[in-house]
Amino acid sequence: MQKIIIYSSSLCMRALLEGLLYDCGAEVCVATSRQNLFDRCAAERFDKVVVGETALFMEGCDTVERIRPCGAREPEILVFAPDITEECVMSLLERGVNQYVSLPVVPARLRRKVFGV
Amino acid sequence: MILFLLSTLFGSLILLLLPRRQRAVRRAEYVRRISIYVSVGYEFGTFTLRNIASPTDLVLLAEAVAYVSERVRGTGVKPLREVMEHYALERRLVDRASRRRGVERAYALALLARMPLSRATSERAYALFGEDDDRRVRFYALLCGVAGDRDFVHYVAAFRPRFTRYEMAEVVALLCREVCAVAYTPLVRSHNYNLCMLGISLVRRMDAVEAERELRRVVVEGTGCLRLEAVYVLASLRGNLSGVALRRWIYHRPRSERRSLCRHFVRSGYSIHTLRALFGAEECNEAERMLNTYKCRIA
Incomplete structure (x- = not known):
């Protein structure tokens, strides 16, 4: 079974992502803070990390290295955020994010992207 | 004495912040339940929450629906309409706006405008509050009108005074929410300031390089803020700046x-x-x- 962790600094965004990814045959966890996300990624093996904001990757911290210790290529990182500029999307991809999905999103399309179903 | 004052202040702060935190947690729970319903629960029957009785519960539910509505589109809209009809959110928010004044009235209308409104509600909200003395109320009544009616041009043209940048940004965000086709060329050609500015803002938002000729016309013949905005947008599109x-x-x-x-x-x-x-x-x-x-x- 796939293991997915969700993070956003906004309570409502966490709840939204958790609800949209509900009951898809995967184990979905929620990180309540940045440090909680990094600690859990270091302690457990996740297949996907779903982040509900871009600020985590834009503030100079080594986010991707802390999510993927030892230079691994997993977990896959998906970022969901409102429409942003092409430059910002390119910056995210250069930092190691695998996919960027702009909001608003069609629920079925989101589930296909995350779970491939 | 100082210790007493500090402890009173600290206690007041706790009393002020605790309900706010509780409201935030409850709002997030409503968002979670609604998004589950939107995602998978629609097939399994009607949506239910505990009885939404108090005004606070109503506002929290409306905020949750508005939050999900702004981030979900396409097949996610119909379940949201079901939730709104089940709790009569449209009628209750319009009634709330009628009973309040000033910023509270504007806030109720702002919540309405963020939801997938029916045409009847949007027309009613605009009819009741479109001529209000408070500019904020008039603006959010206009947004309600635009949200429920694809023929939004007459609402925008009738708004007085001119839109500020922030108001224009909200109108553009609302129009682009459903990713519907908006004809920007007639808007840019319009002699009405609000419509022309809206057209230019949509050109910027959509990176519509085909609108270069219209923008150049505004650059040459326009005045004031319209001309300045057209120059900025033309440059953003790397258009022709000669002349x-x-x-x-x-x-x-x-x-x-x-x-x-x-x-x-x-x-x-x-x-x-x-x-x-x-x-x-x-x-x-x-x-x-x-x-x-x-x-x-x-x-």
Whole structure:
């Protein structure tokens, strides 16, 4: 079974992502803070990390290295955020994010992207 | 004595913050339940929460629906309409707006405008509050009208006074929410300030390079803020900036505005030759400094 962790600094965004990814045959966890996300990624093996904001990757911290210790290529990182500029999307991809999905999103399309179903 | 005052202050702060935190947690729970329903629960029967009785519960539910509505589209809209009808959110929010004044009335209308409204509710909200004395109420009544009615032009044209930048941004965000096709060309050609500014904002939002000719017409024939905005958007699209009219207009702008325009043109990727044709020595020197730094990417 796939293991997915969700993070956003906004309570409502966490709840939204958790609800949209509900009951898809995967184990979905929620990180309540940045440090909680990094600690859990270091302690457990996740297949996907779903982040509900871009600020985590834009503030100079080594986010991707802390999510993927030892230079691994997993977990896959998906970022969901409102429409942003092409430059910002390119910056995210250069930092190691695998996919960027702009909001608003069609629920079925989101589930296909995350779970491939 | 000091200790007593500090403890009173601390206690008041706790009393103030605790309900706010509880409301935030409850709102997040409503968002979670609604998004589950939108995602998978729609097939399994009607949506239920515990009885939404108090005004606080109503506002929290409305905020949750509005939050999900702004982030979900397509097949996610119909379940949201079901939730709104089940709890009569449209009628209750319009009633709430009728009973309140000022910013509370505007807030109720703002929540309504963020939801997928029915045409009847949007027309009713606009009819009741479109002529209110408070500008904020008038603006959010207009947004309600635009949210439920695809024929939004007469609402925008009738709004007085002119939109501010923030109001324009909200209107554009609302129009783009459902990713519907909006014809920007007639808007840019309009003689109404609000409609023309809306058209230019939509061109910027959509990166519509086909609108270059219309933008140049506004640059040559327009006045005031419309002309300035058209120049900025034309530069963002890397359009043609040649012409005596533009050069003369830039020459008569205040110094700070000329420098701001020059910086924008540099960031948009125009060469120093283009800038020398439009600006004086001072702006060109600054442009060369910018071009020589890491702040500009040269293709």
